Amino acid sequence: MSESSIEKNVPVVKQSFARYKAHNIIEEGDLVVVYLSKENMVIIRVQDGEYFNCKFGTYKHADMIGLEYGTKLGSSTGRGFLYLLYPTPELWTLVLPHRTQILYIADISFVMNFLNLRPGMSMIESGTGSGSFSHSIARTLAPTGHLYTFEYHQERANAATKEFAQHELSDLITVECRDVCKDGFGLENMVDAVFLDLPAPWEAVASAKKAFKQDKIGKICTFSPCIEQISRTVTSLSENGFVDIQMYECLIRFNEIRVIPMWTIDEAMEKQRAIEKKRKRAVPREVSSKIKSARTEVSVDDSNTSSTVATPTSTAGLDSEESTSATMSLSTTEADVVPEPRERIDPQNITVTKLPMEQRGHTSYLMFATLPPALQRPSLAEQKANQGGN
Ligand SMILES: C[S@@+](CC[C@H](N)C(=O)[O-])C[C@H]1O[C@@H](n2cnc3c(N)ncnc32)[C@H](O)[C@@H]1O
Numbered sequence: 001m002s003e004s005s006i007e008k009n010v011p012v013v014k015q016s017f018a019r020y021k022a023h024n025i026i027e028e029g030d031l032v033v034v035y036l037s038k039e040n041m042v043i044i045r046v047q048d049g050e051y052f053n054c055k056f057g058t059y060k061h062a063d064m065i066g067l068e069y070g071t072k073l074g075s076s077t078g079r080g081f082l083y084l085l086y087p088t089p090e091l092w093t094l095v096l097p098h099r100t101q102i103l104y105i106a107d108i109s110f111v112m113n114f115l116n117l118r119p120g121m122s123m124i125e126s127g128t129g130s131g132s133f134s135h136s137i138a139r140t141l142a143p144t145g146h147l148y149t150f151e152y153h154q155e156r157a158n159a160a161t162k163e164f165a166q167h168e169l170s171d172l173i174t175v176e177c178r179d180v181c182k183d184g185f186g187l188e189n190m191v192d193a194v195f196l197d198l199p200a201p202w203e204a205v206a207s208a209k210k211a212f213k214q215d216k217i218g219k220i221c222t223f224s225p226c227i228e229q230i231s232r233t234v235t236s237l238s239e240n241g242f243v244d245i246q247m248y249e250c251l252i253r254f255n256e257i258r259v260i261p262m263w264t265i266d267e268a269m270e271k272q273r274a275i276e277k278k279r280k281r282a283v284p285r286e287v288s289s290k291i292k293s294a295r296t297e298v299s300v301d302d303s304n305t306s307s308t309v310a311t312p313t314s315t316a317g318l319d320s321e322e323s324t325s326a327t328m329s330l331s332t333t334e335a336d337v338v339p340e341p342r343e344r345i346d347p348q349n350i351t352v353t354k355l356p357m358e359q360r361g362h363t364s365y366l367m368f369a370t371l372p373p374a375l376q377r378p379s380l381a382e383q384k385a386n387q388g389g390n
Contacts, residue, residue, distance in 0.1 A: 016168035017089055017135050018142040024069050026084060031167075032064065033091045035083040043087060043095040056080030087167075089135035099156050102132035103197065103223070107363060110250045112140055114368050115193045115219045119145055122191040124211055126150035126180045127198055131160040137195075138164075138172040147172060148187060152179040180204045187211040197223040201367075202236035209240050209371060218371035225364045233367055241377045242369035249365055256354040261347035 015021060015030050026032060028048055035041050036054060044052055050061040056075035059082070064073070069086040085091060090105055103111075111133075117123065117140045128134060128151035137147050151157040157177035164173045178186070181200055184207030194208040201222040212218035220242065222233050230247060237245055263271065371377075 014168050015087075017087060017092065018139045018169060018172060020086060021069075024086070026064050026067050026069060026071075028065050031087045032069075033085040033087050033095060035085050036080075041085075041091065041095050043092075054082070056082065089139050092135050092167075093132045096130055096132060098130055099159060100127075100129035102130045104132075104363070106250050106252050107223070107366065108133055108136050110248070111195060111221050111223070111366060112136065114248075114366075115195070115221055117141065117193060119143065121145045121193060122148070122213075123193040123195065124148050124150070124185055124187065124191050124208065125195045125197075126185075126204065127152065128156060128160045128175060129197065130156075131163055133195070133197070134160065134164070134173060135167070135169070138169045142172055145172070146174065148174050148176065148185070148191070150176050150178050150180045150185060152177060180207065185211045189214050192216065192218060194218070194220045195223070196220070199229075200232075201229065202232045205233070205236040205240050205242075209242075212371050214374040216373055220369050220371065222367040223364045224367065225362075227365065230365050230367055237367075237369045240371075242371050244368075244370040246368050247365050248368070249362065251362070254356060256356075257351060258354055259349050259351050262350045263347045267347055 015027075026046060028046060030046050031043055032046055033041055033043050034052060034054075036056070044050075044061070046061045046064050048062045048065065052059045052061065056079050057077040059073065059075065064071075064084055067073070067084060069084060071084050072081050073084060074081045089108075093102065093105055093108070096102070115123075117137065119141060121141050122145055123137060123141060125134060125137060125147060126149065128149040131149075134147060134149050141147055149160070151160060154177050157175050161175045164170055164175065176186075181198065181203035184204070188210050190213065191211050192213060194211065196204055196208070198204060201224060205220075208220060220237070222230075224230055224233065234245055
């Protein structure tokens with residue numbers, strides 16, 4: 001779509017990571033994720049007079065203004081193209097400045113699903129880190145829900161606050177700089193869900209329990225790379241009256257798609273015969289190199305002597321067996337100069353998936369638990385009695 005096609009009376013809606021724009025047009029000041037390939041994306045703020053340089057050449061920002069998000073833009077050199085994408089939480093996760101390790105989409109989508117997050121809910125997250133997960137949470141809770149995110153590292157808390165403002169998420173997220181393990185969350189009877197990405201999540205469980213809405217079911221998730229952390233968290237969750245404690249690990253498995261020929265038995269046998277025939281005719285490498293050097297000698301001798309004396313010299317350095325085969329090969333090689341017409345076999349192609357031999361990608365263990373409404377929680381004494389009974 002060209003610049004002239006932007007309707008003049010479209011109200012200026014600030015770009016937000018929590019929703020798409022109604023008109024889907026790139027405007028001056030917008031963030032755009034420039035997609036060069038799956039592994040190569042960058043985020044830029046579009047400004048008239050600025051340029052974007054990449055391996056395909058130089059792109060004027062001015063040329064992007066007025067285009068629709070999703071546009072494929074060729075370079076002036078004609079050497080390549082890129083896509084102009086709307087900045088979503090999924091893409092932000094791939095282009096954000098890393099201040100810490102972050103959560104990626106596989107874990108993010110799994111956690112949000114298992115916490116049953118919905119618009120209008122309230123939630124706690126700690127630590128904020130690079131704000132990767134916060135963006136996805138905010139969009140899911142929008143427009144009426146709220147995320148309380150806690151980070152004890154002052155600079156990280158400040159950077160996250162600034163980014164959330166730039167991404168029009170300030171109404172949905174409150175950032176607090178606080179050590180939640182030492183000082184707790186300072187919230188009571190407020191939230192539906194809690195997510196802990198901390199080195200010692202078990203130290204924050206008791207405070208999280210107070211923060212949950214006491215008359216509703218609450219869901220908690222902790223994200224820990226080591227099984228020892230999981231073990232301590234299970235104990236703490238259990239002691240605090242959480243039930244239905246489950247652990248998951250989320251791994252991505254790529255399925256490589258391939259198109260392969262599907263031979264019939266007759267075709268496969270025909271192909272095999274052709275291979276055998278070719279193999280029999282082939283000259284072993286060491287023999288072929290001796291033949292080559294012998295030929296060179298022949299041509300040197302030819303310049304001084306008659307060609308009849310050159311034949312025995314041409315197989316010098318080969319034992320008798322090699323000599324015979326070399327002589328045969330010489331004639332075969334010469335015969336091969338005119339290639340035999342090859343029979344073409346066109347097999348049917350089928351599409352298959354290939355799975356990787358090894359499965360990598362452990363990030364962390366995900367621990368989920370449920371806090372029943374206060375009236376339905378068993379007392380610690382009842383829990384102990386139940387455990388003893390098991
Ligand atoms: C791995 S990062 C979180 C990354 C985040 N989930 C994301 O997707 O970007 C863990 C963060 O927790 C913070 N942190 C660690 N212990 C904390 C505590 N007791 N209170 C608050 N924040 C804490 C660290 O400073 C760090 O920034």
